[in-house]
Amino acid sequence: MFRSELAQQLRVDSVRASTAAGSGHPTSSMSAADLMAVLLDGHLRLDFSRPDHPANDHLIFSKGHASPLQYAAFKAVGAVEDDELLTFRAFGSRLEGHPTPVLPWVDVATGSLGQGLPVGVGLALAGKRLDRLPYRVWVLCGDSEMAEGSVWEALEHAGHEQLDNLIALVDVNRLGQTGPTMHGWDLSSYAARAQAAGWRTLEIDGHDLDEIESALAEAERGDGRPVMILAATQKGKGVAEVADKPGFHGKPLAHAEEAIAELGGLRDLRVKPVAPEDAAPHAFDTGNTGLPAYEEGTELATRKAYGQALAALGDRRGDVVAMDGEVSNSTFAELFRDAHPDRYFEMYIAEQQLIAAAVGMQVRGWCAFASTFAAFLSRAYDFVRMAAISRADLRLMGSHAGVAIGEDGPSQMALEDLAAFRAVHGSTVLYPCDANQTAHLVAAMADQPGISYLRTSRGAMPVIYPPDEEFPIGGAKVVRDGADVTLVGAGVTLHEALKAADLLAHEGIGARVIDLYSVKPVDTATLRQAAKETAGLVTAEDHWPEGGLGEAVLSALAEDPVPVRRLAVHEMPGSGKPAELLGQARIDATAIAEKARELVP
Template structure:
């Protein structure tokens, strides 16, 4: 396509963005109009993609980090012949694939975007997969907005990609000067952006984003640059082409005031179709499989569940060539180091950048790999928005949070994950598991490997007695009844460390003549409602005990099992309601009121109060 047709294609993309937003009565046409020329040149000259085969292993990847510019993306798909004009005008309507911000409901969209600051981090993950895992020549192109460069996650991505030398990655920064409510921090100071990005090891090219020849040359330079990623920093104008909104404040996120007049000013409708260059004929890597030999632990031995996680993950990596482990520079503590030692080619170090850690895993899984992500449970809270968006993307991630709860002891509250169960339970269609022993942990590491959605496995720092044999199965959604009799008067429900405290409490209660049932609720979401219902019918009383804040954790999960209208048992919830300080693990459990003594006291009061 020659330069004149490139200009016409840019105008067509603007027109279609205006029309789509006008049909919807909402959207972001002005943000789309600024980047139209950038995307016209990319589609016609540089993108290599088979729209008839979105799973082609040689396809480039295009991510709109500025996901609010979705009208431009959909106009691009129309120009490629993938979307018809009738569908374009269903933008933002119920049931349409063309949502307000892109999601993988469209087969050409790898991941959902729209929460700013996420597209480039995920793009770095895709580029890393191409360079280190797939070892294929596809490129990853990410359209970024200048406003989102205020997000710290963008700079995690810039540093990570620069450190990894991801020369298959190109960030296209649409510097249109205006954010949502007014000017951006650096407005049109391209040198300010370039200096910052170069500091992270990137090659940069500054261009007029409305000059197709200059943009074409910049993309060519990006493709020819080796050893480091490239940022094309483009000066553009928001609302370009329509005088009523061009470089005007107050036009963000709104349809144009007169769409018909705007279309006329842009030269009217066009129906150019782009013959997008095909990807190279390459083969996706094969992932060998072998029989899984999980580690075996003897009942009575004391083993930390984090040790079992690392050893089981290493074994899973031996059995499955698609398994990848990622860690946030704490692999010696999370025990992901065992995987790194046995499978260094599939271990990805993300350093202490938890947003980039989750984003990298999201990008890697989009290429068909199976990532396991690990760091301290407390630090995962920083990545909550990335986990939330991974769920919107339909991503499959296994996440392990170690060193959770007051049981970590002397490190104190800054290191104690006390909100992690609530955070992960709130994620759409997530799985939340909290094992109490090594064999259980190993089985659950394997169980989440092929489970869809976001799975969370909470592990502990200290060693605890092994309760279960190595051949005992553990299903997601299950539980284990560890003490039970026909005389049970109260049920003690715990998970992780509190299972061991509940067993001690049950023995002490038995000495007082109070029979207590003990349930290991290792599956917090989905919780084993049937077992809880039977316990409620048999005992009428439940004490939940968790090394977690009372909001959103095991206690809430147990109560939700009775939210279907059936009679609710008498429930006492023990949880961490204090602000911990530094102390031993035993002292922490006692101070928080979740140790065996506290459980005995709660059960005793509950039984006495109800007869």
């Protein structure tokens, strides 16, 4: 009786919140209200007064548009008051249209479908292998979002990793935004897919409180398999005008008063979830390994320096964890894997799950580094976008950037990554040119809030900095002084710029060379000083012309501009030797020197 009353309250409050807002998704909330009522009353082990309790269960609304239900649940547990509930979607309210971590009980932002379950995999992995705590991860999924490939990546991984602390509640209300889903109420079609991936499945009537109780209790009896509860529900359940009818997605009810009456009117029930047990997370042993140091003049690929630095950092810091998309012998994440196997995660060729796992682990405070080819991080761009909305601290490494990779051809060349990552809110974009710089930047990333991205190169490059040189995020290095013209590069083009400066020196032209290793934030002061003291700037980047290093420089100088000549990759490259492709793209020393001459009076 209490649970059915609670469920009706969740429905009523979902209706009230969306009516107050004038928008939102009440019918998508009403279908899952019974599931939520039973979960809150006896199954979810979460102390809402201590959202950072390490042993708390986690509850993710992968169907983030059911935010009215989530907020109604927060009210039912006493975390949110009724007057705040009615600020839903209002300017300045914490109760945003889709949930975000501005609310302390929301781990990650959702609203882009198919992301909650892969993030749940990351949290469940953290529970099993890092925190080593018995918390469970409950993920409320919609049936429409099961069409997202990322959901199937999550199914594969959870099954493979035997995450029986992960429970997906799938609200099969059969109606998407525009019409019926592919599978309607055919629960067995979902079950067959999940079972094939190693999941245990339970098919229930999602409005039968006893069936829900049995399923949740059964799910809690872990048997080494993740659990998917497939609940047949009605969208808009409880209000005849809208129940199981198309055309009511994402709309407040037309007759809210009558609907609330039909649902039995207002209630003010409170439910107290089970308290989590008192337990502390596991801590890994640490050592005193310093950052690797490289002798000037030796040659090493920055991707290899990444692996070496990360392995060393992992020794000093027990909170550092790493994962890779089945290319760890290319990114050299394998060096971390070999040094710290307990803190390494093989995510196979599933970049969305790779990023989502890192997002899930950082929810629990782990300092997660994720790596793959820079080109393939584009596969997870929506996950990175959402991670920024989740206020996630995330460290990404993309290797094999640009035409400089050579023979593998354009499918493996990241040429848009600087633009894509610069356009992530609050991001940091780093692009080292030598091994010592790489090591320092890897260490800096561990302490950097938000999403930081390190672009590394395939080929070996000479070490030009001493091991004790410092590289603050937001800084730049004047690696050669000169008063006539300024050359700006980073990574492989920094070395080309240095060669260009040599060429120009022979002609009596003094070229200043700036290493713009921090593409975002950018060192405006150093650039402006160069703008003031030389005739102009030449930028060179192994990237398309848009959104990368060149435009970062233009932005820094926008209000007080000087002439800037920009070199970047303009034509679609093919295969070839790195030097051939740098030359063809006109981002090599010859091209840089030529542009520089145009600027010298």
